[in-house]
Amino acid sequence: MQQTITRTPVITIRQEQASVRVTGYFYAVDLGSHVRPQHHYVGINAECNCTLGHSCPAVDAVRAYLKEGGQRVDRPPFGYYPVRPSTCPICQGRTVSDTSLSSRNRGAGWRCSSGKTHYWQHRAQISAIRQKAAEQT
Numbered sequence: 141m142q143q144t145i146t147r148t149p150v151i152t153i154r155q156e157q158a159s160v161r162v163t164g165y166f167y168a169v170d171l172g173s174h175v176r177p178q179h180h181y182v183g184i185n186a187e188c189n190c191t192l193g194h195s196c197p198a199v200d201a202v203r204a205y206l207k208e209g210g211q212r213v214d215r216p217p218f219g220y221y222p223v224r225p226s227t228c229p230i231c232q233g234r235t236v237s238d239t240s241l242s243s244r245n246r247g248a249g250w251r252c253s254s255g256k257t258h259y260w261q262h263r264a265q266i267s268a269i270r271q272k273a274a275e276q277t
C-alpha cells in the first residue's frame with residue numbers, strides 16, 4: 141500500500157558550504173559565495189555582527205562547528221567584553237549595543253531596559269571583584 145505524505149518544503153542553508161575559523165575572540169564564518177554578505181563574525185554571545193544578529197545562519201554554522209569538536213575562541217580576560225552580553229547580568233533582560241559606553245579596557249558597551257544603570261552597576265561589581273583579588277595577592 142502506498143502512502144502519500146504531503147509536506148511543506150523546508151528551506152535549509154547547506155551547512156557544508158560554511159567554513160568557520162577562529163579569529164581573536166570571534167568566529168569568522170564564510171557562508172559561501174552564493175550568500176550575501178559572505179563573511180560574518182559571530183561573538184561569544186552567539187550573535188552575528190550582521191543585521192540578522194541571533195537568527196543569522198552563521199550562528200548555526202558556529203554551533204555545528206563546535207559540536208563537531210571545533211576550536212573554541214579564547215576566553216576574554218575577566219571584565220572585558222569583546223561583544224555585549226546577550227542578556228543583562230543584573231536583570232537578565234535583553235541588551236542593546238551602546239557604543240558611547242564602549243571602551244578599550246571594558247570592551248563593548250550596552251544598555252538594557254534600565255538604561256545605563258545596570259551597565260554601571262555591573263562594572264562596579266567587576267571593579268569590586270578585581271580589587272578583592274588584588275588585595276589577596
Ligand SMILES: [Zn+2]
Nearest residue numbers: 180188190196
Ligand atoms: Zn550574519
Ligand SMILES: [Zn+2]
Nearest residue numbers: 228231252258
Ligand atoms: Zn538590566
